[in-house]
Amino acid sequence: MGKERVAVVGIGQTKHQATRGDVSMAGLVREAAKRALDDAAMTWADIDAVVIGKAPDFFEGVMMPELFLSDALGCTGKPMFRVHTAGSVGGSTAIVAAQLVQAGIHERVLTVAFEKQSESEAMWALSLPIPFTPPLHAGAGGYFAPHVRSYIRRAKAPDHIGMLVALKDRQNGLKNPYAHLHEHDITFDSIKDSMMLWDPIRYAETCPSSDGACALVIGNESVADAAAADGRKPAWIKGTAMRSEPTLSAERDTVIPLAGALCAADVYRQAGITDPRRDVDCVEMYVPFSWFEPMWLENLGFAEPGEGWKLTESGVTALDGDLPVNMSGGVLCTNPIGASGMLRFAEAAMQVRGTAGEHQVDGARTAVGHAYGGGSQFFAMWVVGSDKP
Amino acid sequence: MTDDSTDQDEILSAPLIIEYPFQRTTGPVIGAFLTGLRERVLVGSRAEDGRVIVPPAEFDPVSGNDLTELVEVGPAGEVQTWAWVTAPHDKHPLDHPFAWAQIRPDGADTAMLGAVDAGTIEAMSTGLRVEPVWADERVGHIDDITRWVPVASGEGA
Amino acid sequence: MVLTRQLDPITVAPLWPDSVSIAALQARAMLDSGKATEADFAEVASRSRRNALDNPKAQLAWDRSAEEVLSEPYTVAPLRRSDCPPITDGAAAVVLAAGDVARSKVDRPAWIRGIDHRVEPIHLGLRDLTVSESTRLAASKAGVADGPVDVAELHAPFSHQELILAEALGLGVDTRINPSGGALAANAMLTAGLVRIGELADRVMSGEARRGVAHATSGPCLQQNLVCVLEGEEA
Amino acid sequence: MVDIRLPESLRGVEPVRSVRTPAQLDYEFTAGDATSRFLKGITEKRIIGQRATPTSRVYVPPRGADPELGAATPIEVEVAQTGTVTSFCVVNLAFYGSVMEIPYTSALILLDGADLSVMHLIQEIPADQVRIGMRVEAVWRDDADIEPTLESIKYFRPNGEPDDPNVRIPGEGHGTGLGSWVGGVAPTEAIIRNPRTGEGGEVR
Numbered sequence: 001m002g003k004e005r006v007a008v009v010g011i012g013q014t015k016h017q018a019t020r021g022d023v024s025m026a027g028l029v030r031e032a033a034k035r036a037l038d039d040a041a042m043t044w045a046d047i048d049a050v051v052i053g054k055a056p057d058f059f060e061g062v063m064m065p066e067l068f069l070s071d072a073l074g075c076t077g078k079p080m081f082r083v084h085t086a087g088s089v090g091g092s093t094a095i096v097a098a099q100l101v102q103a104g105i106h107e108r109v110l111t112v113a114f115e116k117q118s119e120s121e122a123m124w125a126l127s128l129p130i131p132f133t134p135p136l137h138a139g140a141g142g143y144f145a146p147h148v149r150s151y152i153r154r155a156k157a158p159d160h161i162g163m164l165v166a167l168k169d170r171q172n173g174l175k176n177p178y179a180h181l182h183e184h185d186i187t188f189d190s191i192k193d194s195m196m197l198w199d200p201i202r203y204a205e206t207c208p209s210s211d212g213a214c215a216l217v218i219g220n221e222s223v224a225d226a227a228a229a230d231g232r233k234p235a236w237i238k239g240t241a242m243r244s245e246p247t248l249s250a251e252r253d254t255v256i257p258l259a260g261a262l263c264a265a266d267v268y269r270q271a272g273i274t275d276p277r278r279d280v281d282c283v284e285m286y287v288p289f290s291w292f293e294p295m296w297l298e299n300l301g302f303a304e305p306g307e308g309w310k311l312t313e314s315g316v317t318a319l320d321g322d323l324p325v326n327m328s329g330g331v332l333c334t335n336p337i338g339a340s341g342m343l344r345f346a347e348a349a350m351q352v353r354g355t356a357g358e359h360q361v362d363g364a365r366t367a368v369g370h371a372y373g374g375g376s377q378f379f380a381m382w383v384v385g386s387d388k389p
Numbered sequence: 390m391t392d393d394s395t396d397q398d399e400i401l402s403a404p405l406i407i408e409y410p411f412q413r414t415t416g417p418v419i420g421a422f423l424t425g426l427r428e429r430v431l432v433g434s435r436a437e438d439g440r441v442i443v444p445p446a447e448f449d450p451v452s453g454n455d456l457t458e459l460v461e462v463g464p465a466g467e468v469q470t471w472a473w474v475t476a477p478h479d480k481h482p483l484d485h486p487f488a489w490a491q492i493r494p495d496g497a498d499t500a501m502l503g504a505v506d507a508g509t510i511e512a513m514s515t516g517l518r519v520e521p522v523w524a525d526e527r528v529g530h531i532d533d534i535t536r537w538v539p540v541a542s543g544e545g546a
Numbered sequence: 547m548v549l550t551r552q553l554d555p556i557t558v559a560p561l562w563p564d565s566v567s568i569a570a571l572q573a574r575a576m577l578d579s580g581k582a583t584e585a586d587f588a589e590v591a592s593r594s595r596r597n598a599l600d601n602p603k604a605q606l607a608w609d610r611s612a613e614e615v616l617s618e619p620y621t622v623a624p625l626r627r628s629d630c631p632p633i634t635d636g637a638a639a640v641v642l643a644a645g646d647v648a649r650s651k652v653d654r655p656a657w658i659r660g661i662d663h664r665v666e667p668i669h670l671g672l673r674d675l676t677v678s679e680s681t682r683l684a685a686s687k688a689g690v691a692d693g694p695v696d697v698a699e700l701h702a703p704f705s706h707q708e709l710i711l712a713e714a715l716g717l718g719v720d721t722r723i724n725p726s727g728g729a730l731a732a733n734a735m736l737t738a739g740l741v742r743i744g745e746l747a748d749r750v751m752s753g754e755a756r757r758g759v760a761h762a763t764s765g766p767c768l769q770q771n772l773v774c775v776l777e778g779e780e781a
Numbered sequence: 782m783v784d785i786r787l788p789e790s791l792r793g794v795e796p797v798r799s800v801r802t803p804a805q806l807d808y809e810f811t812a813g814d815a816t817s818r819f820l821k822g823i824t825e826k827r828i829i830g831q832r833a834t835p836t837s838r839v840y841v842p843p844r845g846a847d848p849e850l851g852a853a854t855p856i857e858v859e860v861a862q863t864g865t866v867t868s869f870c871v872v873n874l875a876f877y878g879s880v881m882e883i884p885y886t887s888a889l890i891l892l893d894g895a896d897l898s899v900m901h902l903i904q905e906i907p908a909d910q911v912r913i914g915m916r917v918e919a920v921w922r923d924d925a926d927i928e929p930t931l932e933s934i935k936y937f938r939p940n941g942e943p944d945d946p947n948v949r950i951p952g953e954g955h956g957t958g959l960g961s962w963v964g965g966v967a968p969t970e971a972i973i974r975n976p977r978t979g980e981g982g983e984v985r
Contacts, residue, residue: 024414044454062559067769068668073453075665079663081663131810133931134900134930146868146870198871248840248848251849399821400811401811401929407805411801411803421791421797423556432787460788471574472624475622481561499671515574529800530801560802
């Protein structure tokens with residue numbers, strides 16, 4: 001079955017902060033949505049359907065928050081859907097929205113993802129005291145740190161790689177006015193001297209807890225053509241893919257997850273990418289702990305197994321490198337969990353639209369957005385391009 | 390699941406209690422509603438079609454645009470629909486039989502939820518006039534209204 | 547009590563209004579509007595559980611008259627115990643296939659002819675609780691009225707909600723409503739809508755129904771509604 | 782922020798900006814059949830896993846199904862109380878609800894005879910001396926304190942055996958842990974394959 005050509009024609013995000021004490025949950029979500037509508041030169045009435053994503057309901061303690069947010073997003077009388085795939089949800093949500101347009105069901109879909117972490121604390125919600133089980137999981141860091149250690153051993157990576165990633169992403173974040181963390185005085189040594197929280201993960205190698213939202217308007221070919229004619233460049237969606245795998249499988253490779261590799265292979269096939277290292281101009285990937293940059297470089301095919309850290313070490317992934325990674329500062333600078341995946345997808349779209357401001361990669365024509373979630377069990381990716389497919 | 394002979398009595402279960410404080414930011418519109426409760430005042434927001442919505446909607450339910458005009462309503466109002474709870478749950482606001490009611494404060498065009506302490510089901514009716522009973526110590530929380538009570542005849546009209 | 551957590555987190559949820567009470571507000575509005583009586587509610591409750599006698603997967607099935615239901619005390623007036631759904635553990639799965647794949651798997655596929663999903667404001671004060679505008683809109687988009695409806699499987703957890711939905715869907719006397727017993731016979735909440743689609747599909751695939759409508763709901767007092775039209779092929 | 786027009790009565794008073802809305806929800810957690818059987822074994826100080834077929838992977842603790850095969854795991858297998866550390870982290874962070882004293886070492890331990898690592902504590906060794914490949918053994922609570930919980934194993938400690946130099950890090954070198962891309966080869970031809978669906982490329 002043929003798919004319609006679709007594009008991102010509007011992008012909005014909030015200023016991300018530890019606590020957005022000035023807005024309600026609904027107000028936060030609207031701040032991003034309104035900016036996306038303005039960017040798309042549309043009003044609420046122009047939207048056919050709304051797709052909302054966020055991570056577990058426990059985080060804010062509102063069950064199925066899409067129900068009460070429907071008023072805020074102008075959903076009355078419209079189709080409204082909620083997507084939930086843990087940390088990858090922002091990416092999955094954008095893909096569901098894109099598919100509603102690709103399938104020809106709607107012409108213009110607003111998609112929004114958010115988290116207001118200040119209303120509660122995600123680490124508590126991720127460490128529920130499950131009966132019969134020792135309380136060992138100290139949040140996501142406690143879960144992922146052993147996998148990072150496995151990577152370091154398998155790849156024979158030197159210790160400083162994680163610190164290099166943290167330094168790069170925090171410095172990239174300084175160029176992004178929406179980023180939560182703006183650490184002007186960060187240095188390699190300050191990262192090295194920061195507390196070892198979940199050995200081998202240091203405090204300065206972890207993501208913050210943020211309040212924030214991201215929104216995209218996705219339109220069909222005629223909507224995108226009209227935007228282009230109006231001087232508002234669309235980001236054409238060249239491929240979308242989602243994959244998942246069981247968390248507790250004896251067959252599972254937690255360093256190079258199969259589902260992540262299959263997701264990448266699928267999205268590259270759709271986008272006609274045969275050598276991602278050569279064909280992709282920049283990548284925005286989901287790196288909540290710094291060591292995940294080299295891990296995902298391998299998982300997504302930008303490097304051979306065991307070689308990802310060498311790209312980081314040699315500066316290939318720097319903003320002025322050959323393959324810039326996390327130009328926005330990434331999850332390490334901004335982590336409103338439910339929105340984090342969509343922020344990656346949005347940054348990729350901004351790059352190919354040429355609207356990324358100070359963190360723009362010159363001449364970016366093909367960009368990859370990536371998100372993962374759960375215990376590395378959900379993966380979502382898209383490839384966007386400046387040229388119509 | 391693995392063996393039909395499993396004795397159901399051997400399936401283990403244990404209480405799982407989930408409790409969080411949830412500190413919510415209100416934004417200016419809901420914040421004004423809570424400020425009003427603290428000051429013993431009910432406020433609603435005026436929608437684009439002129440209706441006054443209470444609790445105030447932050448956004449127009451039809452157009453989706455921001456609503457910015459807050460107006461004082463009530464505090465007395467009229468029961469629009471109600472449900473009689475014979476056996477209150479321990480989380481309910483009252484520990485004896487009461488009515489949940491959608492109450493439209495005077496001057497408002499929509500209703501808000503409240504617990505009406507009417508004594509008996511016979512004392513409840515659609516159209517009943519009620520007024521809020523304010524907590525002695527109010528902090529800007531929906532619980533600042535401890536309950537609603539019928540307005541004695543001849544009062545509050 | 548968990549369902550209170552889906553209401554407005556600042557102005558409603560802290561009051562902990564339980565889901566039966568919220569539904570009862572809607573039932574009272576139905577009575578006050580003159581659109582239905584408590585006897586009408588009882589008829590729905592009685593018919594649903596009687597239909598469920600033929601459904602081996604139902605949780606709650608019995609043969610009691612509407613009069614017997616009316617003699618029950620109120621749970622949350624004006625709702626009686628029999629107007630409310632049971633609390634259910636359950637799951638459902640449906641396999642979808644397109645075109646020739648569907649034809650190769652079953653003799654008589656239940657084709658999805660239309661499906662639509664619409665939402666309304668969560669605040670009860672912003673809605674007329676005696677109608678379901680989002681269901682009406684979804685039914686119109688899904689093309690319910692484009693042909694006769696032999697069977698309707700409606701996700702109406704409370705008896706009065708069936709009456710609201712039947713009106714919103716424009717169902718007439720020729721439509722058999724909830725032959726499975728509906729959500730009053732088993733209500734594993736977030737799967738009860740999918741069960742409706744499965745129940746209808748079974749009837750279409752078996753030839754018992756030619757064309758039917760399935761419905762799913764979510765949120766307080768039918769806030770969000772999905773309508774799905776299934777149709778069989780004549781051999 | 783939008784400009785709000787307030788009624789006269791609220792002008793000049795300190796506005797409410799946030800509100801506390803605590804919530805407590807009471808659940809009854811049901812362990813299910815597989816976990817209940819496993820925990821029954823724990824009360825007898827035995828560690829019992831499950832597998833789908835006589836040759837398939839042994840899951841400890843069992844979940845009742847083998848996720849790769851998509852099959853139930855009716856065969857019970859008692860595994861050893863010794864195992865190998867496949868990875869670990871040292872937690873230096875106190876967090877809400879935790880009764881653990883920091884720092885503590887939380888490790889993935891592959892019990893001898895099992896195919897999936899369990900997460901548990903390592904003690905009786907300084908945290909900075911814990912190693913991948915280290916051999917460990919279970920230390921149980923006193924008999925009187927044994928309950929149907931994995932906490933009846935107080936922790937694991939070094940058992941004195943030499944490290945296992947060939948420790949299998951989860952997924953590595955078996956199953957699908959094949960890595961992904963092979964230099965210069967198009968990713969669509971990459972050597973990755975899903976053993977169940979066949980999706981992906983050929984096995985190297």
